[in-house]
Amino acid sequence: MAGVLVFGDTVGGELTPVSLEVATAGAGLADALGESLLGALIGDDLAVATREFRGGFSSLYLVEDKHYRPYTAQAYLNAAQKVIEACSPSVVLFAHTLGTREWVPRLAAHLDTGLVMDCTVLAAEGKDLVVTKPVYGGGILGEFVVRGGPRMATVRSAVFDPSSAAVATEVVRLDVPVPAPGRVTFVDEATVAAAGGLKLKDAKIIVSGGRGLGGKDNWHFIEETAAALGAAVGCSRPVVDSGWVPSSHQVGLSGTCVTPDLYIAVGISGAVQHLAGISAAKTVIAINMDREADIFTRANYGVVGDFREVLPAFVERIKQLRS
Amino acid sequence: MNILVTLKQVANPDISPSHIQLDPAGKRIVSPFGIPPVMNGYDANALEEALRLREKHGGKVTALGLGDDTSRESLKCAIAMGADTAILINDPDLLNADSAGVGRALAAAIRKIDDFDLILCGRQASDTDGGQVLHWIAETLDLPAVSPIVRIEAVDGRHLTVHRLIEDGYQRLRVELPALLGVSSEINEPRFPTMRGTMAAGRAMIPGWKASDLGLQPFTPKVELRQLQIQLRTSKADLIEGNSAAEQGAALANKLHDLGLI
Ligand SMILES: Cc1cc2nc3c(=O)[nH]c(=O)nc-3n(C[C@H](O)[C@H](O)[C@H](O)COP(=O)(O)OP(=O)(O)OC[C@H]3O[C@@H](n4cnc5c(N)ncnc54)[C@H](O)[C@@H]3O)c2cc1C
Numbered sequence: 268m269a270g271v272l273v274f275g276d277t278v279g280g281e282l283t284p285v286s287l288e289v290a291t292a293g294a295g296l297a298d299a300l301g302e303s304l305l306g307a308l309i310g311d312d313l314a315v316a317t318r319e320f321r322g323g324f325s326s327l328y329l330v331e332d333k334h335y336r337p338y339t340a341q342a343y344l345n346a347a348q349k350v351i352e353a354c355s356p357s358v359v360l361f362a363h364t365l366g367t368r369e370w371v372p373r374l375a376a377h378l379d380t381g382l383v384m385d386c387t388v389l390a391a392e393g394k395d396l397v398v399t400k401p402v403y404g405g406g407i408l409g410e411f412v413v414r415g416g417p418r419m420a421t422v423r424s425a426v427f428d429p430s431s432a433a434v435a436t437e438v439v440r441l442d443v444p445v446p447a448p449g450r451v452t453f454v455d456e457a458t459v460a461a462a463g464g465l466k467l468k469d470a471k472i473i474v475s476g477g478r479g480l481g482g483k484d485n486w487h488f489i490e491e492t493a494a495a496l497g498a499a500v501g502c503s504r505p506v507v508d509s510g511w512v513p514s515s516h517q518v519g520l521s522g523t524c525v526t527p528d529l530y531i532a533v534g535i536s537g538a539v540q541h542l543a544g545i546s547a548a549k550t551v552i553a554i555n556m557d558r559e560a561d562i563f564t565r566a567n568y569g570v571v572g573d574f575r576e577v578l579p580a581f582v583e584r585i586k587q588l589r590s
Numbered sequence: 591m592n593i594l595v596t597l598k599q600v601a602n603p604d605i606s607p608s609h610i611q612l613d614p615a616g617k618r619i620v621s622p623f624g625i626p627p628v629m630n631g632y633d634a635n636a637l638e639e640a641l642r643l644r645e646k647h648g649g650k651v652t653a654l655g656l657g658d659d660t661s662r663e664s665l666k667c668a669i670a671m672g673a674d675t676a677i678l679i680n681d682p683d684l685l686n687a688d689s690a691g692v693g694r695a696l697a698a699a700i701r702k703i704d705d706f707d708l709i710l711c712g713r714q715a716s717d718t719d720g721g722q723v724l725h726w727i728a729e730t731l732d733l734p735a736v737s738p739i740v741r742i743e744a745v746d747g748r749h750l751t752v753h754r755l756i757e758d759g760y761q762r763l764r765v766e767l768p769a770l771l772g773v774s775s776e777i778n779e780p781r782f783p784t785m786r787g788t789m790a791a792g793r794a795m796i797p798g799w800k801a802s803d804l805g806l807q808p809f810t811p812k813v814e815l816r817q818l819q820i821q822l823r824t825s826k827a828d829l830i831e832g833n834s835a836a837e838q839g840a841a842l843a844n845k846l847h848d849l850g851l852i
Contacts, residue, residue: 337761338761340736365738365755366756368737372689372724372726376693381813382812403601403603404719406606407607407612407619408818408821410816411816414814451765451769453762454764496852507775514740514776520719521713538604538606553827561606565823568827568830570829576836576839579839580837580838581839581842582839588852
């Protein structure tokens with residue numbers, strides 16, 4: 268067994284940015300282990316993704332079929348297993364996504380091997396894979412030695428720089444028959460359009476609201492502020508759990524890790540699980556009534572005050588400055 | 591429908607990093623004095639969903655935990671919320687097991703219980719943030735597993751229709767029973783224990799099973815924890831001052847403008 272295999276992540280055939288970040292993590296490990304770097308993509312309509320998946324891979328394995336859209340765990344698990352059989356890597360890396368959180372642990376169990384998910388540091392010590400993963404919501408870092416063959420890890424987004432290495436010179440297509448739908452069958456998919464059409468992941472500015480907003484009736488404060496700034500709307504978990512906005516807006520450990528230049532947190536206390544999602548935000552602003560709130564330990568600038576008074580004045584001044 | 595719910599007891603996830611404590615070896619999170627451990631939040635959601643399914647479709651709900659003796663508290667709480675029975679695997683040899691070891695032990699216990707249509711687990715534990723144990727259970731028992739679930743829409747005969755979270759919405763899946771679901775917090779708001787439940791919990795006998803009761807072979811961990819390290823934040827934001835909240839708001843806009851951020 269040799270080689271570091273990196274699975275790219277695609278949504279609807281498009282390569283997601285985190286794929287290139289995992290490629291960087293993989294390249295570092297391959298270097299340290301003195302092993303080759305391999306890439307793999309599973310999905311439908313992968314022509315563009317194949318050209319975009321930079322990483323300096325010596326070979327890129329493709330499992331392409333219309334049955335890989337929509338995603339189902341069983342199909343991805345099966346395809347990944349075939350790729351692993353084809354190249355017997357010593358280490359396999361994946362992006363940490365809602366999909367991999369489901370099928371990669373099952374793959375690890377199936378292969379009876381070691382896996383750590385949501386890693387932020389990956390290192391080789393001799394032939395050992397040693398990873399760091401935030402635990403307890405991010406308040407504690409855990410260092411783990413991963414054993415087994417192959418040793419596996421999923422990589423948190425917005426931690427590694429995207430790879431700009433060359434695309435693979437050799438593409439190996441694997442013909443994997445898609446298993447008949449088993450005990451889980453896909454019915455349909457419902458997507459919720461993001462407010463203003465802005466997705467959290469790509470946003471340069473995010474205005475995020477928390478439980479401190481007090482109720483759905485006050486959510487317009489966040490929406491108006493976001494609209495004035497051309498920003499995407501984010502939120503903390505209680506806001507989703509209370510049904511004020513759909514899950515796709517949630518920032519944090521169990522939501523999205525975001526990478527904006529500017530993140531404005533309103534009525535958010537700054538729990539570690541929320542901060543886990545904004546570690547890559549460049550400038551963080553906190554608006555909170557409680558001077559002692561933990562969010563002020565992460566924020567670069569803060570306003571101690573009631574959002575109902577702070578935000579309208581803020582929005583008005585923004586509009587003046589922008590006109 | 592007979593439902594098994596896996597329950598982990600964890601240090602309260604709301605303790606801020608400055609108050610978390612580790613054991614001397616730096617391998618375990620210790621609950622600080624006066625802040626008792628709690629039932630893992632997602633497991634509480636799983637239990638709540640199980641109770642709701644039982645209310646609609648009959649059957650019984652069994653809570654299954656793995657941990658030290660203090661973990662009985664969470665299992666008692668499960669009974670106080672309405673679970674019919676609870677079982678604890680409390681073998682010291684299993685306390686340091688990795689996800690594979692814990693998953694296999696729970697799977698072995700589930701085999702021994704042998705009477706279930708559905709297993710509900712929390713999508714992950716809030717102390718380790720691992721998210722693997724449920725899949726090791728499903729693999730060991732050869733069950734379909736779907737996660738994270740935000741809604742169980744329908745139950746018809748031997749099938750469930752569930753909503754599984756995706757990046758920008760959800761997918762609807764039809765799952766054949768027996769099956770395992772990983773539950774996310776959007777699904778429900780867990781109930782509080784009732785007085786009657788609390789009395790039942792007081793009387794309840796919670797058996798403690800050992801690895802040998804489960805016929806478990808010694809295992810070599812696949813993942814070894816080297817050490818934990820608390821992350822302390824000490825920095826402090828620059829506060830924008832003003833004579834009123836409105837003045838502060840306008841000053842903040844000016845600041846962002848000066849910084850070239852907007
Ligand atoms: C396993 C796990 C995963 C989790 N994942 C996530 C996640 O992905 N994302 C996430 O966000 N959370 C997550 N959480 C939840 C997290 O622990 C916190 O409970 C949550 O982030 C708190 O949300 P909040 O800050 O909005 O609410 P609170 O902590 O209640 O804070 C509300 C804040 O609003 C302020 N406030 C109140 N009124 C006003 C006002 N009028 N004006 C200004 N400020 C006001 C208060 O001072 C307070 O600081 C997770 C928890 C667990 C256990």
